[in-house]
Amino acid sequence: MSGLATNIxxxxxxxxxxxxxxxxxxxxAYWQGADGIETDVHLTKDNIPVLMHDERVxxxxxxxxxIQGYTLHQLKQLDTGSWFSPKFTGSRVVTLDEFLxxxxxxxxYLNIELKNNKIDYKNLETIVYDKIxxxxxxxxxxxxxxxxxxxxRLNEIGAKTGAALLTAERHKQLITYAKDxxxxxIHIKYxxxxxxxxxxxxxxxxxxxxxxxxxxxxxxxxxSMGCDAxxxxxxxxxxxxxxxxxx
Ligand code: G3P
Ligand code: MG
Numbered sequence: 001m002s003g004l005a006t007n008i009x010x011x012x013x014x015x016x017x018x019x020x021x022x023x024x025x026x027x028x029a030y031w032q033g034a035d036g037i038e039t040d041v042h043l044t045k046d047n048i049p050v051l052m053h054d055e056r057v058x059x060x061x062x063x064x065x066x067i068q069g070y071t072l073h074q075l076k077q078l079d080t081g082s083w084f085s086p087k088f089t090g091s092r093v094v095t096l097d098e099f100l101x102x103x104x105x106x107x108x109y110l111n112i113e114l115k116n117n118k119i120d121y122k123n124l125e126t127i128v129y130d131k132i133x134x135x136x137x138x139x140x141x142x143x144x145x146x147x148x149x150x151x152x153r154l155n156e157i158g159a160k161t162g163a164a165l166l167t168a169e170r171h172k173q174l175i176t177y178a179k180d181x182x183x184x185x186i187h188i189k190y191x192x193x194x195x196x197x198x199x200x201x202x203x204x205x206x207x208x209x210x211x212x213x214x215x216x217x218x219x220x221x222x223x224s225m226g227c228d229a230x231x232x233x234x235x236x237x238x239x240x241x242x243x244x245x246x247x
Contacts, residue, residue, distance in 0.1 A: 006222060007035040007229040008238045009111055011212050012053060016233035019084035020060065021051045022091045026099065029108075034235035036109030036142075038211075041096055041128055043121040048072040049096035049128055052080075055118050059083070061093070068119060096128065100135040110141045111209075111231075113166065117146035125153045132161065142209075144187050151181045164209070167192070175200045185209060185228070190218055195225050202226075216241050 013025025014032055021039055029037050040053045045068055057063045057070070061078040072095065081088025096112070103110060112132070116124050125143075132141050143154055144164035154163035162184025170192060171177060178186050178201075185207035188197070193210055201208045207228035213219050219238050222230045223245045232238045 006227050006242065007109065007209075008235050008242065009036040009038045009109065009209070009229055009231045010034040010235040011038050011231040011233050012040065013037060014233070014235050016214065017236075019081045019088050019091055020053060021094060022080055022088065023094055023098075023102070024081065024088055024091060026094075026102065029235050030106055032236040033239050034108070036111060036140075036229070037103070038111040038113060038231050039099065040113045040115045041124070042067045042115050042119070043124060043127070044068065044070055044072045044075055046071045047123075047127065049124075049131065050075060051094045051096060051099055053115070055115070066119075068121075096131055100131060100137060104135050104137060108140070110137065111164075112141060112143055114143060114145040114147070114150055116150050120147065120149070125150060125159070126157055129154070129157060129159055129161070142185065144185075148181055151183050155182045164207075166211075175204055175206070178206060179204050187211060187231075190222075193222070193225070193227070198225055198227060213238070220245055 010029030012020035014028035015025050018025040018028050039051045041049045056066050061080050063078040075093050080093050081091030114124050138160045141161045142164055143161045144166050146166040151163040151165050164185035164187050165178045165183035166187040168189040186201050187209045190210050190213055198208050209229040210222050210227050211231040213230045213232050219241045
């Protein structure tokens, strides 16, 4: 992990180079030297946490319909790589367990984004939290969500990971709002970023992490403003830019 000010999280793994949220993308993020990996979690019909971004499988697999409509066994029949490139044909959906087993001996941060803003999966917080605890990864994990009720629920269960509030919309009183929710951090869309927001957030001891910064100019602005982390599809490039920025 880097001791430098701004950490680099591979967004959905190194998803600029490999299909998002697949083992290939996670492995590549690790090889490229990312400080952490961001991934998204949903529940299958049989309540198994799986790593995919959309509620439906249509965009990133050869299937169709909601993740929630599939058992894990059914979901594992789908191809999660060929939409990106024939090179990745045969990739399979990754469960949270598989991911945690893979990452637990690696010096990486994890950001698990609970995808419960459109479908508020029952008990998603405890299902995910208990697995992170089981694998001994509480100290290096950040949990985040766009769903304010989920931030509250994570705090109610006493999540040692804290609960980061994700936002993609302008909010006049964002810091106060996040503070009232007892969010541990703010994960904000790049276009909403300002130096004042970072300063105010830091005054309230909330980290600021920024998504999704794929352009060099965006990355450099985040580094110079003192963002705690960026999420990028191109961790290898971001690491190079951070190196140049710091030298
Ligand atoms: O967690 C940061 C970012 O991933 C949030 O947006 O839509 O890419 O999951 P999205
Ligand atoms: Mg995400």
